[in-house]
Amino acid sequence: MEAKDTTATSSKIDPYLSSPSSTVSEGEFVLLIFPDKRQYFAQALKSQRGKSPSLKINKRSYSTHMLIGLSYGSVLELQKNSLVPLPEGEDVIPNHQDLSIDTEQPTDNTEANDNRHLVDSNTSQGLSIEELAKMRDDKDISGAEIVDKIIQNSSTFQNKTSFSKAKYIKKKQMKYQPRCRIVKCTSASVCEALFIKDARRIMNLREDSLGQILSYSNVTAGSKVLVFDTCMGLITGALAQRMGGYGSIHAVYTGMQPSYIDVIARFNLNFMEHNSIRWVHAGYLFHDEINTQEKLEGDDLDKIEREKVTWPCHLQPHTEKYLLKMESEKKRLEFLQKRCGRFARKLTRPTLDETFASLKDGKKCDSLIIASQYDPKETLTTLLPFLETSCPFVVFSEYMEPLLECFEMLQKEKLAINIRLSDTWLREYQVLPNRTHPNMTMSQNGGFILTGVKLCPIHGINELDEDLMKEIRAEMGTRRGGKKRKNCPRGGEENKLLKKKPSMR
Amino acid sequence: MDFAKKLTDYENVTTKSGVRILETKKDVDENDEKAKLENLLLEQANKAASDLFLGSGSRLFSTIKTLSEDSVVRDKDHLIDAKLYPTKLLPPSSIIEAGSLVVIFESFDSLNFVYATPGEVFHNKNGHFHHDDFIGKPYGCKIRSRNNRGFGFLYLLRPTPELWARSLNHRTQIVHELDSAIVIFNLNIRPNMVVCESGTGSGAMSHCIMRAIAPHGKLHTYEFNQMRAHTAKEEFKRNGVDHLVDVHWRDVCGKPSAESTSNDGRETKEGESLTFGSGGFDIGPAAADAIFLDLPEPWLAIPHAAHTIKPNGGLCSYSPCMEQTQRTCQAMRDYGFHSLKTIEVRLREHYVDEVELEKVPTFKLPRDMNVNNYVPGQSVSPVPSNNGESGPEAKDMEVDTNKKEEETKDSKEVKEPVSKKRMLGCRPFSNMRGHTAFLTFAKAGNKSYPDPLKE
Numbered sequence: 011m012e013a014k015d016t017t018a019t020s021s022k023i024d025p026y027l028s029s030p031s032s033t034v035s036e037g038e039f040v041l042l043i044f045p046d047k048r049q050y051f052a053q054a055l056k057s058q059r060g061k062s063p064s065l066k067i068n069k070r071s072y073s074t075h076m077l078i079g080l081s082y083g084s085v086l087e088l089q090k091n092s093l094v095p096l097p098e099g100e101d102v103i104p105n106h107q108d109l110s111i112d113t114e115q116p117t118d119n120t121e122a123n124d125n126r127h128l129v130d131s132n133t134s135q136g137l138s139i140e141e142l143a144k145m146r147d148d149k150d151i152s153g154a155e156i157v158d159k160i161i162q163n164s165s166t167f168q169n170k171t172s173f174s175k176a177k178y179i180k181k182k183q184m185k186y187q188p189r190c191r192i193v194k195c196t197s198a199s200v201c202e203a204l205f206i207k208d209a210r211r212i213m214n215l216r217e218d219s220l221g222q223i224l225s226y227s228n229v230t231a232g233s234k235v236l237v238f239d240t241c242m243g244l245i246t247g248a249l250a251q252r253m254g255g256y257g258s259i260h261a262v263y264t265g266m267q268p269s270y271i272d273v274i275a276r277f278n279l280n281f282m283e284h285n286s287i288r289w290v291h292a293g294y295l296f297h298d299e300i301n302t303q304e305k306l307e308g309d310d311l312d313k314i315e316r317e318k319v320t321w322p323c324h325l326q327p328h329t330e331k332y333l334l335k336m337e338s339e340k341k342r343l344e345f346l347q348k349r350c351g352r353f354a355r356k357l358t359r360p361t362l363d364e365t366f367a368s369l370k371d372g373k374k375c376d377s378l379i380i381a382s383q384y385d386p387k388e389t390l391t392t393l394l395p396f397l398e399t400s401c402p403f404v405v406f407s408e409y410m411e412p413l414l415e416c417f418e419m420l421q422k423e424k425l426a427i428n429i430r431l432s433d434t435w436l437r438e439y440q441v442l443p444n445r446t447h448p449n450m451t452m453s454q455n456g457g458f459i460l461t462g463v464k465l466c467p468i469h470g471i472n473e474l475d476e477d478l479m480k481e482i483r484a485e486m487g488t489r490r491g492g493k494k495r496k497n498c499p500r501g502g503e504e505n506k507l508l509k510k511k512p513s514m515r
Numbered sequence: 516m517d518f519a520k521k522l523t524d525y526e527n528v529t530t531k532s533g534v535r536i537l538e539t540k541k542d543v544d545e546n547d548e549k550a551k552l553e554n555l556l557l558e559q560a561n562k563a564a565s566d567l568f569l570g571s572g573s574r575l576f577s578t579i580k581t582l583s584e585d586s587v588v589r590d591k592d593h594l595i596d597a598k599l600y601p602t603k604l605l606p607p608s609s610i611i612e613a614g615s616l617v618v619i620f621e622s623f624d625s626l627n628f629v630y631a632t633p634g635e636v637f638h639n640k641n642g643h644f645h646h647d648d649f650i651g652k653p654y655g656c657k658i659r660s661r662n663n664r665g666f667g668f669l670y671l672l673r674p675t676p677e678l679w680a681r682s683l684n685h686r687t688q689i690v691h692e693l694d695s696a697i698v699i700f701n702l703n704i705r706p707n708m709v710v711c712e713s714g715t716g717s718g719a720m721s722h723c724i725m726r727a728i729a730p731h732g733k734l735h736t737y738e739f740n741q742m743r744a745h746t747a748k749e750e751f752k753r754n755g756v757d758h759l760v761d762v763h764w765r766d767v768c769g770k771p772s773a774e775s776t777s778n779d780g781r782e783t784k785e786g787e788s789l790t791f792g793s794g795g796f797d798i799g800p801a802a803a804d805a806i807f808l809d810l811p812e813p814w815l816a817i818p819h820a821a822h823t824i825k826p827n828g829g830l831c832s833y834s835p836c837m838e839q840t841q842r843t844c845q846a847m848r849d850y851g852f853h854s855l856k857t858i859e860v861r862l863r864e865h866y867v868d869e870v871e872l873e874k875v876p877t878f879k880l881p882r883d884m885n886v887n888n889y890v891p892g893q894s895v896s897p898v899p900s901n902n903g904e905s906g907p908e909a910k911d912m913e914v915d916t917n918k919k920e921e922e923t924k925d926s927k928e929v930k931e932p933v934s935k936k937r938m939l940g941c942r943p944f945s946n947m948r949g950h951t952a953f954l955t956f957a958k959a960g961n962k963s964y965p966d967p968l969k970e
Contacts, residue, residue, distance in 0.1 A: 032826045032961075081961050083827040083853065098961050101853065191854065194827070196703040218860055221700025222693065228675045230518040230726045231706040232605040254706030256522060256603045256730060281568045286602070321533045322560035325552070334548055346556055350563035357532040358567065372525070373607035376517065398609055400655030400673040410865075414939040417867040427620060427655075427670055428678075431865045431941065434693065439857040439953065441844045446837060463672055469656030474665055482666045 033081050034192065039276045040077060041199050042067075042086070042190040045102045045180075049203040051195075051276060054078045068188065080192060088188045090149055102189045104154065106179050123171045136163030146186070153187030160186070173445060195276050197224070197248035204244065204273070205453075212241040213381060214408045216456025218436050220245065224252050226461045227377035227404045231256035236369065236396050237379040238262040238292075238389055243270025245381055245406075246287055247277040255282030260369045262382075262393075264292045285358070288365040295366075296392055312361035323353040374398035378464075381406035386460075387415045394425060399466040406459055413460040424471050426462035433458045516616070516674050516722065518729040519755035522603035534568075536561045603730075609653045611671060616754060617649060618678040620670035626682035628674065630753070641667025674754075676726050680719035686743055687716040690809060690833060693862045694951050695723040698807060701956050702829035706732060708804040711796050711823060713737035713767045713816065716809065718747045724807070725759045734759055735798055739766035744789055762789065768815035769794030769968065794968045795819035801826065801963060809833040814846040821850035821964040832955045840953045851960030858954050863943055870940035 034040055034054050042050045042065075052065045054077040064071035072093050085100050086093040137160060145151050145159070160182050161167055170178060193199050201217040209216075223245060229235055231253055239245040239261065246261045247270075253259065261268070268289045277283075325333070336342045360368070369375075378397045380389050386405050397403055403426070407413050413431055420426040434456055438449045465471070474482070540554055611617055611631055619627040621639060629637055635646045642660025649658065649671055660667035672678055677692045690698070698720075704710055704727040715721060715738035724734050738744040744764040751757045796803065796819055805828055806820045813832045820830055830852060832843045844855055 081826060083958050083961060099851070193854070194703075198701050198703060217700070218697050222696045224700060225692065225696035225723065226677065228517070228677070228726070230605075231729045232520075232522040232603055233517075234604055251703075251705060252727065256706060258602055258604065321535065321564075322537055322557060325556060330549070330552065333552055342552070342555065343559070346559040347562070350556070350559045351566065354534050354560075354563040354567045357534050373604070374609075376605065398607070399653050400609070400671075402675065410941060411939070414867050414941055418869070418939055421867075428623065428672070431867060433863050433865075435861040435863060437859045439840075439859065441837075441841055441855070441857045441955070443841070443845065446841060463678075464655060465657070465670070466653045466655040469652055470670070472657040472659055472668065474659070478664065482664050 033079055034077050036078050038278050039195045040082070041193040041195055041203055043102075043193050043199075044184070044188060044190045046184050047206060049206060050190075051203065052077060077192065082192055082194045085189055085191050087153070088190070089153070096189070100189075102191050103180055104183055104187060104189065106157070106183070123169050123174075125170075125174075127169060128166060134164055134166040135160070136165065153183075156186040157182045195278055197221075197244075197251050197277070200273075200276050201244060201248070204242070205456075212244050213383070213406070214455065214457045215241050215244060215381065215406065216434075216436065216453060218434050219406060219456045219459060220248055222434070222459055223379060223381070223404050223406055224248060226402060226459070227379050228402050229253060229257075229377050233257045233376040234260070234373060235377045235379065236260045236262070236375040236393060238382045238384075238393065239270075239379070240264075240382040240384075242273040243268070244273055245379060246270065247274040247279070249379075250274075250279050250283040250287055251277050253283075253286060255280065255286055257286060258368065259287045260290050260365070260375070261287055262290050262292050262295060264384075288360060288368060290365050290369055291362055294362070313364065316356060316361065319353060319357065321353070321357060322350070369396065374401075376401050378403035379406075380404070386412045387419055390416055391419070394464060397464050399464055399470070402461060402463050404459060404461045406457055408457055410458045413458055416460055420462055424465060425467075426464050427470075429460070429462035431458065431460050516676065516679070516726070516754055516756065517605055517608070518726045518759075520605055520608070522730055523606050524601040525604050534564050536564055609655075609673075611649050611652055611654060613650055616674045617654075618672040618674045618682050620672050620678075626678060628679065628682040639667075639669070641669065644669060676719070676722035679722055679754075680717075683717055683719060685717050686746065687714075689717045689719040690723075691862075691948070691951055692723075693860055694833065694954065695720050697858075697860055698831050698833070698954060699723055699727050701954075702805040702807065702831055704728060704805055706730065708732045709735070709798070709802060711735045711737070711798070711803045711806045711820075713796075713806075713808055713810055714739060715743060715747045715762065717743075718750055720807065720809070721747070721751070721760060722754075722756070725756050729759060732759060733761065735761050735763060735796060735803070737763045737765045737767050737796065739764070741789070741791070748789065763792065763797065764789040765792040765797065767795055767819055768810065768812055769819070795966065796823040798823060800966065803828060805829040805831075807831050807833070808843075811839075813839060814842040817843065817846035817850050817852075818964065818967040821852070821959065822966050824959040826959055826961040826963075828959045830957045830959060832957075833952045834955070835950070835952045837953065840955055843955060847955070847957045850964060851962050852957035853960055854956075854958045856956045858956075859950070859952075860954070861947060861949065861951075863947060865941040865943050868940050868942065870938050872936040872938065874934055874936070 036054055036056060039051055039053050042052055050065060050067060052074045054074050056075050056078070065074050066072075067088060070088075070091075072088070072091075076093060076095070080095055084098070085096045085102055087096055088094075142156070142160075145156050157179065161179065164178075167175065167178065197220060198217050201212070201215065201220045204212050205214075205216055227235070229249060229252055233253060234257060235249055235253075237246055237249060237259060243261075246259060249259050263269070274284075274287075333342050333345065336345070375396050376398060378393055378401070380386055380393065380403070382389060386407055390403070390405060394403065405413060405416055410431070410433075417429060417431055420429050436456065437452050440447055440449060473479075537557055537560065540550070540557075544550055613631055613633055615631050617629055617631055619629060619637065621627060621641070627637075627639070629635075629646065629649075631646050631649045633647055633650065637644045637646065642663045644658055644660055644667075648661070652658070652671065654671060654673040657668055657670050659665035676695075680689055680692060680695075683689070702710075704724060706728060707730075708728050709732065710724050710728055712721060712724060712734060713736070715736045718736075721734060721736050725732075728734060736747070738747060741764055744762055748757075748762040751760050751762065796806070800822055801824065803823050804825055806824055808816055808820070808831065810816055810832075813834060824830060830847070832840070832847075834840050834843060840857060844857065847855060
């Protein structure tokens with residue numbers, strides 16, 4: 011509905027695909043990001059059945075219903091029992107009065123303090139651990155007061171340089187006055203959070219690699235994408251978000267059913283975006299060809315079953331009887347709620363055969379993305395025929411060696427062109443007045459990417475027959491060899507052309 | 516480019532589901548248990564339908580409720596009937612037609628482009644290639660030159676923003692594909708968004724943004740150089756993407772431009788409607804979902820960006836120098852932007868080679884080989900015989916280096932063919948792009964800023 015007030019063409023735009031909301035709505039997943047890089051996923055939920063779903067941070071639980079309605083980007087302070095939203099303008103690192111203005115403005119070299127008298131004796135803090143723990147448990151003392159006390163009781167604080175003071179206060183504030191920011195779950199933030207949490211589970215897929223995969227695969231609204239992703243569904247979710255519900259994403263899965271629902275839920279996809287993901291079982295693609303054919307000829311049992319029911323799925327006599335016998339209205343309601351939800355999903359879900367048919371029939375895929383734990387070479391050989399010619403494919407791997415095999419195969423069998431094997435180096439900087447430098451630690455690797463453009467299997471290999479080639483080579487030999495160049499005017503001409511043309515990139 | 520094409524509707528199983536909101540009866544007999552149950556089922560079915568389509572946490576749920584009460588049938592159906600949401604796909608296209616944009620792949624680092632025109636010829640160092648040969652062929656084909664008996668060849672590829680950027684005549688330094696991928700990803704640019712970009716430059720980045728905002732989004736691209744703004748506009752039109760972009764000939768930093776004075780009063784070329792403007796993004800307050808700045812003095816544009824951007828919208832500044840970045844960061848902080856993040860990315864490309872590793876020769880030098888026995892040019896007897904004659908004095912023996920070489924050569928001849936270990940190896944390119952720019956990302960605060968021009 012929001013699209014209506016921004017564009018005049020809103021009648022053509024689906025109401026679901028309006029531009030994103032700037033406040034947290036119920037049921038949405040958000041990220042709470044702390045300045046010390048800790049990140050928590052939280053789902054904004056109203057309390058259900060008297061119990062409020064809680065979020066555990068620092069061994070304390072907080073209820074998440076207060077997140078509903080807050081604007082993205084706002085700052086929360088973790089107080090004793092609750093998350094308290096702070097007014098606009100507050101930062102995740104609170105301002106502190108001891109931080110004189112001189113840190114903000116470049117100082118001339120008048121800084122009197124340095125660390126020449128600093129002795130690392132571990133006695134500079136006057137407060138004991140017990141005293142601190144007591145203050146932390148006391149409800150009446152706020153985090154800011156604890157930070158002040160610590161500063162007052164530090165014997166070395168006054169001798170620090172102003173930069174060092176700022177760093178000290180920041181450190182204490184992060185611990186005793188923790189604040190976090192509500193961040194929207196986007197492909198970038200979800201990927202970053204999962205990468206920080208456990209990179210190995212998402213195959214070391216760093217956010218810049220994911221960004222590259224989305225760009226190099228040339229996906230756009232309306233693309234037909236084939237993706238084989240064992241990074242917990244991260245790529246599939248990111249694709250659905252990038253394509254905004256237009257087009258179709260054929261996601262290959264193994265096992266009994268797709269198991270990435272919880273990561274995909276974090277993208278807060280709407281119905282159309284969800285619906286653009288079609289789960290294709292790997293068996294349809296990787297099983298022997300003959301068997302696949304047989305299977306498709308047989309009856310699609312799921313489809314037959316689905317066609318038996320029509321919305322709103324009126325009650326069968328025995329179900330009706332069962333429900334009427336129920337004592338409480340509440341139980342009846344719960345039963346119907348579950349039943350309707352189940353039928354609604356069933357009716358809108360394509361069967362396995364149908365998803366495979368939609369992949370196989372009609373137009374070929376516009377992009378192919380492989381980021382799986384399985385042998386990339388075999389996967390690529392099997393999936394490449396589904397790709398339209400001159401369309402890009404991207405293979406991602408945690409290791410480089412499997413990609414080398416793919417690279418060699420593609421080159422030798424002339425399946426693709428513009429093949430590139432790369433990885434990225436990503437460095438973050440601290441940019442502050444007089445204190446700009448790269449961060450002390452950085453991620454060393456974010457995975458390897460192999461990308462290329464598929465060649466037409468018929469017209470892409472337009473080779474001359476060998477006899478002609480030999481003949482031409484024999485002629486050319488004089489020209490290319492450079493010995494008899496003068497006798498060959500045409501060659502000279504072409505060389506001039508070569509010189510005239512500025513080299514491209 | 517593919518995203519320039521109009522999406523076509525495809526039916527899919529979801530559209531046939533029939534799941535929708537149904538009328539509930541308003542007056543139900545309190546004593547009729549069956550009717551009550553039926554109504555309860557309908558209520559729950561409606562709730563399930565709206566949960567499914569709109570998400571359980573939907574903002575639109577309340578709208579549906581009120582709609583069904585007011586019995587506005589058209590709107591109700593519109594909101595809930597899955598039939599209205601068929602899968603939208605790009606039309607299939609694999610054949611090059613007259614007028615199609617074709618990227619010409621000469622070699623890995625030499626790309627070009629043409630618009631296939633009957634009768635025209637493309638020349639390069641490999642030969643003459645006739646456009647007539649291109650038309651009717653599928654993208655991804657290999658074309659042989661008509662001269663040189665077909666010795667020269669090139670590949671014809673479907674254009675993508677990345678290939679376009681590489682084949683393009685660079686009017687300015689372009690944003691390379693790695694940087695553009697990172698920027699679009701981190702700004703979370705999605706379909707139907709409104710995005711601002713300054714400056715347009717060669718239009719490489721613009722194409723990447725447009726790919727992400729298709730099919731109904733809008734890119735406002737600002738360029739203060741008149742020639743570049745006009746060329747970009749023509750180019751967008753020729754590539755069929757002009758419905759996604761508005762080219763503004765404007766200096767967003769608000770400085771008087773040399774062109775603006777020299778071109779005042781001069782008639783613009785026919786059919787062109789660009790007029791020079793100065794200062795800010797002229798699309799109104801809180802109108803852009805994301806802003807990308809590639810300017811020499813980005814800090815001057817920050818106040819304007821703060822006015823134009825939506826709350827929590829993404830801002831990115833692309834500057835090659837750290838000094839620019841520092842000033843920009845300071846300006847961003849002053850104008851309520853938060854979550855600042857400055858990064859630098861580099862692409863490391865690799866060659867893949869087939870490596871053959873020879874085993875280290877295991878041949879051992881004979882102990883009793885006397886230097887004096889050695890006659891240059893005469894081949895030394897094979898290893899085993901020497902070994903047999905070895906004596907205890909051999910330890911102190913000096914070995915001529917020449918001899919050593921001779922020995923190994925000989926031993927090679929004698930031995931079985933050297934066993935080699937075959938494997939694939941990769942080595943990084945010897946040169947890389949060491950630095951493109953520092954990318955600074957920030958999120959807009961929720962406070963709105965007035966238009967700096969009106970202050």
